[in-house]
Amino acid sequence: MAMARMHNPAHPGAVLKEWLSDVSVTHAAARLGVTRACLSRILNEHAGISADMALRLEALLGTSADMWLGMQSAYDLWQAEQLPRPEIVPLNIAAPAH
Numbered sequence: 001m002a003m004a005r006m007h008n009p010a011h012p013g014a015v016l017k018e019w020l021s022d023v024s025v026t027h028a029a030a031r032l033g034v035t036r037a038c039l040s041r042i043l044n045e046h047a048g049i050s051a052d053m054a055l056r057l058e059a060l061l062g063t064s065a066d067m068w069l070g071m072q073s074a075y076d077l078w079q080a081e082q083l084p085r086p087e088i089v090p091l092n093i094a095a096p097a098h
Helices: 012-019 025-032 036-043 051-061 065-081
Strands: none
Touching (some): 012 036, 012 065, 025 036, 025 051
């Protein structure tokens, strides 16, 4: 059974752009220890937030790495659900006993 997902969640780069609205991309990238191009790809929604970047954002902004990864996961799942896929017949196997 699929769980209900947020309708068209924001790309985490769009959220990060709001957080960094008063800071230049060059300055934020330097503080994060990444190139300006790397940060720009995220802010312009051409790249996602990796676990490493989530940890860097946690240190820079005082946010939670889990928050950034959760946003990325929600965005990725919603995007994947928009693509056609073949019908998949579930396996009828019992869950392992613990």
